Amino acid sequence: MRVTDLLWLWILLGVLVVVGGGAALLVPRARRRRGSTTEAPAPVVEAPPAAPAADAAVAEPPVVEPAAPAVETPEPVAGRMVRLRDRLARSGSPLGARLLSVLSRDHLTEDDWDELEETLLLADIGAGPAGELLDALRTRVRVLGVRDAASVRALLREELLKVVDPTMDRALATRPATGDDGAHVPAVVLVVGVNGTGKTTTVGKLARVLVAEDRSVVLGAADTFRAAAADQLQTWGARVGVETVRADRDGADPAAVAFDAVRKGRADDTDVVLVDTAGRLQNKAGLMDELGKITRVITREAPLSEVLLVLDATTGQNGLNQARVFGEVAGVTGIVLTKLDGTAKGGIVVAVQRELGVPVKLVGLGEGPDDLAPFDAGQFVDGLLG
Structure with a gap:
């Protein structure tokens, strides 16, 4: 064999050794890839937010107070x-x-x-x-x-x-007094009448009349048997800035509520305490017992100044029958006629005064909050005549 042939043989062997070693190096890697399992990526842990500096102000959500109802100014009574x-x-x-x-x-x-x-x-x-x-x-x-x-x-x-009869005394007894011990005693007005005559609404409107005359007022919601009565009265009072004393549950003792209202009137040096009562007219004996108890309890704190009977002017003779019962039971001192619309029932003013012997002191004509006025005989007759 020639030298040149041997040289080329050595070169070929060297190449094979190099190529074989590279393949050997590559094969294990390939095997490791095929046999390996996919590993889950490491979880990313977020760093917690940096704590505020000790002197940094922490923002507090604003506290929104409910808006107080706007206090209304009633219309002047004059006119x-x-x-x-x-x-x-x-x-x-x-x-x-x-x-x-x-x-x-x-x-x-x-x-x-x-x-x-x-x-x-x-x-x-x-x-x-x-x-x-x-x-x-x-x-x-x-x-x-x-x-x-x-x-x-x-x-x-x-x-x-x-x-x-223009000679009847139609003034409301709403002036406070001074007791024997020198203590303040408010005027106490008890309002009675059957349901449906506008009694509770009339108490609210009467409070507006008194506020318009610069009198301080406390309302007593002693109609504890009608669920909405206390709420209705409280709404009327809130509109003119007048506080209402009421029970914490329906069906409570009306006399206790009336007593608490009068006691608060004394403690606060109030001019007038208006007490709304239940309008149930089941029977004369039951009515007498209930109103009698309220009267007895109230008078432990202050005497009654007025007992006003609210009547619906459109009920006619039925209204007179109601007036008779209340007149005998409650010691009525004045009449409030509601729904006096000037139609054919205007004569009820005369009839009820004759029946009870007490004057019509207030009249309501219309649905407005200030549509209650002290009764004036001359202007009433002028209105009837047109």
């Missing part, structure tokens, strides 16, 4: 009856219009007088007052011979005013 009188006049009161229409006729026959009597009776004026009014009108029409509209109106106004 309320004028507004109500004008509303009566605008309603075209059938009572006044019918009376004027008949009295203005040229010749009044017996049929005309019968028509006048029927009109008065339908107006719930009552048989006694109606007879008195007709007798007076008959005499004066014959003597004076009046026929023109202005004279007839003046005559009718004068006679109507007599039966409404």
Whole structure:
């Protein structure tokens, strides 16, 4: 073999050794890849937020207090009856219009007088007052011979005013007093009446009347048998900044609530305590017991200044029956007539005064919060006549 051939043989062997060693090195790696399992990546641990510096201010969420209800300013009491009188006049009161229409006729026959009597009776004026009014009108029409509209109106106004009786004392006894021991004693007004007459609403409106006269007031929610009564009264009071004393549960003792209200009125030097009572009229004995207990308990702290009976003016003779019962049981000192809309029921003012012998002191005409006014006989009659 030639030298050149041996040289090439050695070169070929060297190449094979090099290539074989590289393959040997590569094979184990490949095997390790095929036989290996996929390892889960290491979890990423987030660093906690850095603690604030000791002197750093920590932001607190703002505390939002509920807004207090806006306190309203009631309308002045002066002029309320004028507004109500004008509303009566605008309603075209059938009572006044019918009376004027008949009295203005040229010749009044017996049929005309019968028509006048029927009109008065339908107006719930009552048989006694109606007879008195007709007798007076008959005499004066014959003597004076009046026929023109202005004279007839003046005559009718004068006679109507007599039966409404402007001489009655219609002032509310709401002045506080001083006890024998020199302590402050508030005026206490007990409000009674059957449910549905607007009694609780009337108490709320009366509170507005007193606040308009710069009197301080405490309300006593002693109608504990009607679930919404205390809530309703409290809402009325809150609107004019007046506090309401109420029970913590329905059906609580009404006398206890009334007593607490009067005691608070004394402690706070309040001018007037208004006590709303339940309007249940199941039977006379039950009513007498309940109101009697309330009265006895209240008078341990302060005497009653007023007992106001709330009547619905549209109930007519039924309202008079209610008035009789309450008059015998509660010692009523004044009447509040609600829903006095100037229609054919205006005569109830006269009838209820005659029945109980006590005056109408307040009248309600309309649904507004300030549509309660001290009664004025002259303006009422003017409103009926238009």
